[in-house]
Amino acid sequence: MREGSTMNVLERDALDLLFTSLKERGFTLVGPTVRERAIVYDEMFSAADLPWGWTDRQEAGTYRLERRADDAAFGFTVGPHAWKRFLFPPVQSLFRAERSGSKMALRPAGPFAARYALIGVRACELAAIDRQDKVFLGGTYVDPVYRQRREGAFVVAVQCGQAGGTCFCASMGTGPRAGSGFDLALTEVLEDGRHWFLVEEGSERGTEVVATLPVRAATEEEIAAAGRAVERAEAEMGRTLDTEGLRELFLRNYENRHWDRVAERCLGCGNCTMVCPTCFCATVDDVTDLAGQAAERVRRWDSCFTIDFSYLHGGSVRSSIAARYRQWITHKLATWTDQFGAPGCVGCGRCITWCPVGIDLTEETRALRALDHGAPAAPQGGAS
Numbered sequence: 001m002r003e004g005s006t007m008n009v010l011e012r013d014a015l016d017l018l019f020t021s022l023k024e025r026g027f028t029l030v031g032p033t034v035r036e037r038a039i040v041y042d043e044m045f046s047a048a049d050l051p052w053g054w055t056d057r058q059e060a061g062t063y064r065l066e067r068r069a070d071d072a073a074f075g076f077t078v079g080p081h082a083w084k085r086f087l088f089p090p091v092q093s094l095f096r097a098e099r100s101g102s103k104m105a106l107r108p109a110g111p112f113a114a115r116y117a118l119i120g121v122r123a124c125e126l127a128a129i130d131r132q133d134k135v136f137l138g139g140t141y142v143d144p145v146y147r148q149r150r151e152g153a154f155v156v157a158v159q160c161g162q163a164g165g166t167c168f169c170a171s172m173g174t175g176p177r178a179g180s181g182f183d184l185a186l187t188e189v190l191e192d193g194r195h196w197f198l199v200e201e202g203s204e205r206g207t208e209v210v211a212t213l214p215v216r217a218a219t220e221e222e223i224a225a226a227g228r229a230v231e232r233a234e235a236e237m238g239r240t241l242d243t244e245g246l247r248e249l250f251l252r253n254y255e256n257r258h259w260d261r262v263a264e265r266c267l268g269c270g271n272c273t274m275v276c277p278t279c280f281c282a283t284v285d286d287v288t289d290l291a292g293q294a295a296e297r298v299r300r301w302d303s304c305f306t307i308d309f310s311y312l313h314g315g316s317v318r319s320s321i322a323a324r325y326r327q328w329i330t331h332k333l334a335t336w337t338d339q340f341g342a343p344g345c346v347g348c349g350r351c352i353t354w355c356p357v358g359i360d361l362t363e364e365t366r367a368l369r370a371l372d373h374g375a376p377a378a379p380q381g382g383a384s
Contacts, residue, residue, distance in 0.1 A: 007223050008215035012195040016047035021212045022117040027154055030086055031119030037065055041081040044119065051076060058164045061358030074120055074188050077164035078348050082277035083125055084132060086116050087149045094297045115152035122160055123175030127346040128277030130181060134340040135280050154205060157182035160233040166349030168239035168362055174346045176233040184209060187226040198226040239349060239362045249372060250334040258368050263322035265357045270303035272351035278344045304328050329361060
């Protein structure tokens with residue numbers, strides 16, 4: 001919470017006024033909504049578009065929507081979409097070259113007009129955005145597309161009131177409570193026949209929005225009730241990951257036979273990288289018109305699981321699935337820290353849920369630890 005700000009209560013029936021206030025400030029609303037039997041992030045127009053009364057059930061390789069016993073708006077965890085699709089779009093034109101007579105003109109991609117209000121950002125996802133900030137904004141070369149979208153975004157976080165079967169953010173120190181990185185944070189409380197939201201201010205912009213809403217200062221009892229909701233989520237965490245010595249574990253097991261065991265199940269499909277909120281691999285395509293008068297360079301998401309991604313003259317550097325899986329998990333949990341000062345994993349569990357064969361990053365790490373200590377790896381679900 002920002003220093004000097006207060007905790008306020010917003011009643012359930014007034015939630016749409018928050019949406020209206022953001023729209024009046026020129027923001028395009030994007031947030032969770034039900035589509036194609038999943039809760040996805042898409043454009044929204046009012047609070048009615050939220051997944052009221054829906055929840056998700058997630059395990060390795062399994063995702064199902066179910067009806068809740070109550071009418072919670074944020075009574076789910078995370079789905080297949082990550083917020084990076086709005087800040088680091090899957091397909092992006094970088095520039096266009098056009099011929100005019102004997103001259104060639106380069107036209108960079110035009111400015112992005114929309115400003116997004118991101119509704120319902122979880123603590124682990126705030127951490128993921130922070131990781132991508134380091135990638136795209138923290139080095140010598142700043143990505144102008146990402147910077148423009150990021151600087152224009154208004155972040156409405158939601159404190160987790162439940163954990164999913166594949167969540168392990170508590171192990172990574174990224175949740176379930178969001179402490180910073182937002183303009184506003186909501187905690188949804190359904191208790192004693194009441195349905196309301198605790199509102200925390202995280203920025204001056206957030207304070208300005210709260211001033212337009214019919215809120216009142218929260219009592220100590222209401223603040224405690226909101227705290228209990230987040231405590232329940234931490235107690236329900238579906239997975240754990242021992243982070244002690246994690247970097248060294250992976251670096252000294254580069255040639256471990258465990259990678260071949262994983263490769264026997266891994267399809268190399270890249271689902272884990274597509275749903276991951278921090279993965280940033282991309283490639284570029286140059287497209288020319290038939291007349292040779294114009295060409296366009298387009299950036300699109302790629303994955304370290306595609307064999308062409310590491311192709312150099314003479315062949316792929318990582319030609320086997322074992323090498324590609326090892327590259328992904330080692331970068332995520334070890335060498336990412338060397339580059340950016342923190343792991344590339346935030347414990348959201350998406351890679352576990354959306355793996356078609358249910359490969360579980362936490363179980364594979366446990367199996368590697370067992371082999372590292374000279375003991376046979378006990379089969380645990382996805383690990384074998």
